[in-house]
Amino acid sequence: MANASDEFRLVSPNINHEGKLPRKYTLEGQGAQRNMSPPLEWYNLPQDTKSLSLVVQDIDAPIVPWVIWVVTNIPPSLKGLPEGFSGKGEELGGDYGHVKEGINDDKVPGWCGPKLPNHGHRFEFKLFALDDELKLGNKVYSEVR
Template sequence: MTLIGRLLHNRRAGDTHTAWNLPNLHGPELLTLTSEHFAHGAAIPLQQCAKAIGGDDLSPHLAWTPPPPGTAQLLLVVEDIDVPIAKPAVHCAALIDPSLAHLDPGALSAKRPAAGVQLLRSTIGRGYHGPAPLKGHGPHHYIFQLFALSDPVGSATDAPHRARPRVLLPRITAPVLDRARLTGIVER
């Protein structure tokens, strides 16, 4: 796998097609998103990585400043912008009740999501899928993006829980009242 990673070293999705850069998800950047497990731009601990590379696939603790008044729903999207494909891989997508101020470790589990968390489809499946970059491919940046929406996502499509992220995300029409992001890095 190291050879494949080195051969694909210069092939990366980039951040052009992330949820953050979708025109319909633009908005002020006044929220702050943090984690007890890693700082912005720092390494994501092995515990939060995929089981395939020795991790526990445990979603990290996440906390944010209060969303603005009028927030109907929070949208969390976690993307790997360094995958060697055309667009970033969505590792997790979830709708969060705006009354929540944080998510405990494991709150994005596909089997037992926390109260107030509705899991959406991701590129990989439902729930949190920890980082597992190709060995030798170099650092992978995992962007945790949080959007405060003025209307529930259910109004964007008839079946938001069944839609693939690349279909659902561009269809969200609710104005973004605020947003924040946190980037963690994994390299093998």
């Protein structure tokens, strides 16, 4: 039986255990950085992983779920995405240059920091280990419902 430290998992050093998204990753309020994506790290990829895909959703938005970020074709050689990665994959180069960001529910590519009408919104970060690279053409859309 595997213990919790051996499980495939996704974490963010900047998001606390209650899952509260720090204001700097939102669109409003003191300290908001607009469309800055949070840093993410993942561990213990399944053995035959060829690529990773990430979907971030606001599961308490008026239209549920509201897709904030879609990222795909993440090479398994990457162990995470740095803070502010959104929109900078090609600029960072290397394996980051292979990553594709999709069109979110705000109809723009990349991370779109949520506008929080009230406190207590929950955000769901889902990381998928895939056994192939997705063939998506030039645009990636958020139609993942």
